[in-house]
Amino acid sequence: MEFDRPDGRVVLIGLDEFAAVVAAADAFGRPSIGDAQYLALFTGQRLSDRLAMKDEGLVNGRRHLRQSKTGQLVEIKEAPQLAARLLLARRRVMALKDERGLPEPPAQIVIDETTGRSYNANTYRHVFTDIRDLATFGWLARHSPREAMARAQGLAAELAKAEATLFKGLPVANDAQRQATLDARARRLRDWFAELATREDAGAGRAAADNVVALPIWKLAPCPALAFIDERYGNADLKNDQDLRDTCVMLLDRAGNDLLSICDITGHSYQSAQLIMKSYRARNADRADVAMEKLVAFVSKEGLA
Numbered sequence: 001m002e003f004d005r006p007d008g009r010v011v012l013i014g015l016d017e018f019a020a021v022v023a024a025a026d027a028f029g030r031p032s033i034g035d036a037q038y039l040a041l042f043t044g045q046r047l048s049d050r051l052a053m054k055d056e057g058l059v060n061g062r063r064h065l066r067q068s069k070t071g072q073l074v075e076i077k078e079a080p081q082l083a084a085r086l087l088l089a090r091r092r093v094m095a096l097k098d099e100r101g102l103p104e105p106p107a108q109i110v111i112d113e114t115t116g117r118s119y120n121a122n123t124y125r126h127v128f129t130d131i132r133d134l135a136t137f138g139w140l141a142r143h144s145p146r147e148a149m150a151r152a153q154g155l156a157a158e159l160a161k162a163e164a165t166l167f168k169g170l171p172v173a174n175d176a177q178r179q180a181t182l183d184a185r186a187r188r189l190r191d192w193f194a195e196l197a198t199r200e201d202a203g204a205g206r207a208a209a210d211n212v213v214a215l216p217i218w219k220l221a222p223c224p225a226l227a228f229i230d231e232r233y234g235n236a237d238l239k240n241d242q243d244l245r246d247t248c249v250m251l252l253d254r255a256g257n258d259l260l261s262i263c264d265i266t267g268h269s270y271q272s273a274q275l276i277m278k279s280y281r282a283r284n285a286d287r288a289d290v291a292m293e294k295l296v297a298f299v300s301k302e303g304l305a
């Protein structure tokens with residue numbers, strides 16, 4: 001029997017969205033989540049490999065990262081942004097060693113602050129989801145960490161519950177109107193976040209009225225761009241950790257790298273890397289501009305005035 005197979009999930013995380021998640025992780029006392037995000041952005045490795053990865057230092061200008069489960073060595077030219085983050089991560093791991101009286105610091109790069117050990121994948125996903133929700137919906141300045149997380153989790157649940165009425169009258173079908181419907185759903189999702197912002201601003205105005213000096217509303221401003229419409233099914237979704245693997249491929253592609261070079265870094269198969277680039281290449285306006293400039297130069301050279 002043959003069944004329709006939906007396209008794989010391919011989602012691009014913008015650098016502003018990446019920065020929002022890392023900032024939320026650091027502010028909430030979970031910088032290990034930010035460490036894993038940096039590893040994903042600059043190596044394109046799978047989550048299981050990142051959680052098991054050990055840093056063996058620099059050899060001939062390349063960062064040696066070993067995967068504990070497979071023993072595979074990943075050699076990647078040093079990126080200054082990743083180097084800076086790894087240095088901070090190692091300092092935190094050494095501090096955890098002293099705090100917990102461990103005989104040796106953990107060998108892995110990504111260490112759970114609450115246990116002093118490496119994460120298992122299930123725990124990491126739960127913690128990442130909380131941090132991602134906090135980045136999406138923001139942290140009000142008047143809230144404690146516990147209150148900020150409870151609010152973010154509540155709003156994520158509110159969005160999921162509101163989806164049925166939010167997209168009422170906009171059924172997604174495989175027809176000529178499909179893209180128009182998805183675009184309309186995206187607009188309604190943006191409107192939902194705009195209404196939420198209006199409510200928050202009104203609440204801040206009431207709080208400011210009770211104070212001689214108005215207090216800042218946000219400790220961390222929300223990043224609603226982390227919410228999007230999944231074009232496979234038309235539902236509202238939030239970007240996740242694994243999307244950074246796709247993002248790494250796309251950034252390498254946009255930086256002008258060929259397919260073989262990209263796969264050498266990320267470990268993707270050529271087929272999967274091509275799928276990712278196929279999904280987003282047409283949306284790169286800068287690439288289209290360069291291509292058009294080349295076309296104009298070519299036809300001019302051939303004598304077309």
